[in-house]
Amino acid sequence: MKRIKLERVIIITIAMTIIGGLQSWYDHVTIGSMFSLGESEIYKFQTALLFNLISGASGGLVASITLNFIDDKYRTKPYYQGLIIIVSMFMLVWAIRNTIEAFILMETEPAKGFVFAFDAIDMRNIIFWMTIVLLSYFFLQMENKFGPGKLTQIFFGKYNIPREEERVFMFLDLKSSTTIAENLGGIKYHLFLKELFSDITTPILETGGEIYQYVGDEVVLSWPTEGSGNLNYIRCFFAIQQLLKSEENKYLQRFGVKPYFKAGAHHGTVIAGEIGVVKRDITYSGDVLNTTARIQSMCNELHSSFLISNDLLDLHPIPYSDWIIERKGEIQLKGKSETIELMSIYKY
Template sequence: MKRRTSYKLKQLGIITVIWLIIGFFIPLYDRLALFTTNAVVPVPKYTIAEAVAINMGAALIGALLGGSLLVFYVNVKFRDKSYGYTIATVILSFLVVIAIVNIVLRLFAVPSDPLRILKNCMIWGIIVAITQLFLQINNKFGQGVFWNILRGKYNTPKEESRIFMFLDLNSSTTIAETLGDKKYHAFLKDIFTDITNPILDNKGEIYQYVGDEVIVAWKHNEGIENSKCVQCFFDIKYHLQELSSKYIRLYGLAPSFKAGIHCGKVVAGEVGIIKRDITYSGDVLNTTSRIQDMCKEFNEEIIVSGDLAASLRLAGNFITQTLGSIKLKGKQKEMLLIALKSAMTE
């Protein structure tokens, strides 16, 4: 199963669990409201167990249908649209889901009350809107970042082993001058959209977009597994090659990247007051940037540090070329650098 599919299924699972909990508490609230001194007496056949079963059943059906719609369609097809646009789409779809839920309930001879249906529509409409808002916020921050901020995982800085890849667009200055600012922005937006799935499938996390550069991060164990941190670069390369006709048609050129990859210890911590984010700090990031700079000097598309190469299984999958021990700009010690090519293309 691809990583992006697994991530979406996890989101759907969370939505289902939360909606089931809400479906459980709605009838409990109704019961408390019905038995207050100012409320009307409940109908004779009313039982809390039946109400809970009906509401949780409706919540389950709604989560599987509506949740799948949000995760697998709306936030994929309309991910570059505004929250208001997606909500309009969700509302129309939500009405269809409500109709399906009521049809299913009728098939099981569940009695329907127009006022109760109207009330539930209002409640679940709000729940769906909030769910969509949180999905878009999560996409804005990146996978798991928003949740980590909510639970305060990085309130206290933590040292972690990470792998970083600095991915830089080739000939970016020339391309920007050729396309102009507005069209160049659209060009970058298309590229960053198209390379997302190869990154996710290789267990990478998009840490930052810096101009025309993308910084991808891995937990150390996930990055070295099957050399995913390196395979990610070639998956991006091949995917963009498959889309080259699209880019030539729209922009008159096909994009390509160069990359530097390195690993080591970093400190991860939450920063900011008005705009909060989780950032990594440490010499690893500066070194990775310097390694990526060497791609142009050696005319190579991807260079990795000797430290990282020692942890990877490169034989058979990649062709290695040792560039030697190089003293990187701003560094006192020399570092072994290795250029890579995919064995599949040779």
């Protein structure tokens, strides 16, 4: 999550700095056009360029930090609340910028004194930069909606033509979900899941996981096989369990329960492709999904919180110094003609 936030700060700051420079260049070209009265005595392109670059960089830094704050604290809140914060911060930055500009002009023309400008140029700048900031906020929400990197993939049509991919899948299922739902009731149970899924998002993103689907009280996660050599799917599961352990008191106070997950993991070939017109998305299809779901369904029967296939263990051997590996033997999964060897993973 920290890496994602840092990348967001860097990208937005650089982008707004470049936009600030382009705006200075556009103004300079416009001033020299046949429709302009020409440059004023106090105008210098180098000064305007430097000022706009600094303004763009500082504005981008403030905007990206604000977006990270909104993403942290207002992730489950209505969008308009985040919108109010980002607009308020923009107006504050604009006021500070124009105050600094007024002091610079006062040094240039002392006779005029301090003049806080608000004219047609300011209106243009407000509309222009407000549009940039709101677009940044919009893309942040779309990125959250589709998942990190998905919006870019859809934009460039990466999956317009279906393609084969090797991926690791993990099915996370809430323990005792039926009992919890009966005790909490429909609305409170939904609020409980909303809080729970929001909390586990951070360890998922920090371990490079992709949230593929929410299915009731179940979450389907995925990682590229070639990027799973660091065993991120295992780190993800135990990071989630550790997080929920640390948040036990919060859940007990609000909902009267202590949530924990059981999980199953497997790897294989899937067909990845874009589907839909009105509600477009990237979907995966393949037997690996069915197999992973059935592995997860064996957790209660085999008295394990985390089961993986031996095929996945062979793909990326797990260091025994970090985790305990218990062989559960050859298991006949429901709906499968062949047996599969399952392993149970525990943390020391």
